[in-house]
Amino acid sequence: MIDTLWLIGIGTGSPAHVTMEGMQAIRDASVILVPHKGAGKDDLASLRHGIIAAAGSTARVVSFDYPVRDPALPYLERVERWHDEIAARWQVALADAGASGPVALLVWGDPSLYDSTIRIARRITPRPALRVVPGITAIQALTAAHGIPLNEVNGPVQITTGRRLRDHGWPGGAERLVVMLDGEASFQHLDQSDLMIWWGAYLGMTEQILDHGPLPDASARIIETRETARARHGWIMDTYLLGRSQGAH
Structure with a gap:
């Protein structure tokens, strides 16, 4: 007992x-x-x-x-x-x-x-x-690794999963969106034209990988990187933050 x-x-x-x-x-x-x-x-x-x-x-x-x-x-x-x-x-x-x-x-x-x-x-x-x-948390490790704040000034942040992002799309009213538990790179199904992404895998580990930029430029690159890393290690844990381009710094 x-x-x-x-x-x-x-x-x-x-x-x-x-x-x-x-x-x-x-x-x-x-x-x-x-x-x-x-x-x-x-x-x-x-x-x-x-x-x-x-x-x-x-x-x-x-x-x-x-x-x-x-x-x-x-x-x-x-x-x-x-x-x-x-x-x-x-x-x-x-x-x-x-x-x-x-x-x-x-x-x-x-x-x-x-x-x-x-x-x-x-x-x-x-x-x-x-x-x-x-x-x-993975969120803290992600923003620290990229050297960015989680939120815009006085702005809200929403946390969701890859499954919900695939099923429901971008949540209405969200300015910044943290996506966790996403094994299928669900960001690729969004209208990417005005989005920025800050992505990280193996956060905190010696194997840590980071990427960021306008989502139309970074999307295919991140997908290829995560597939290569998964094949090398046999597993992957990654998290990413999405925001509107006008909020990027």
Whole structure:
């Protein structure tokens, strides 16, 4: 049984992204769960192991395999079943580990932003006491890498997903748009004439790649770059910011 579960945001790839609070939580945890997400993604687990070592943790590290979503199911049902299976695998891994103190999960980015770890944790029965330690988000890493502000002066910013951008297009009234979880370069389906893009992949990692410019010029270049990078690494995580050209600096 899990009494206490800590979800620790670890940023987007640099061990330096982990806050002092996060490092202390890693040191104080008794067990740390590390997911393995399949062939070609071993470096994601290796990065977590590196952060654990850098923190000087003596916690027992327990690995578990991530389940695969069933593509035959409707999207929402597919995600619900996937979350149920992840929670079940957490419980099996922890039963085998025999945790006697706080259990930690190292969460990419921040646990609150387009991440379902908090929702999955609520599926555990009995429900453990939950502590969330914030981390650097992909949005912060992206704007820092490009050396730009996220918003125009007094302007709003909307955050969405690639799926919603493909299905619904540019949101009405949005001045700047952050797009996450986009595996299909959905910006290519927009009217690109007056848009700027600031794009980044592997943010915070030594493999970091950046590009920016007017979207009509950058679109094909970014698509080619991300396909090449995905083939080289076996995976890719990227995020981008879109804005109207008149707001570019």
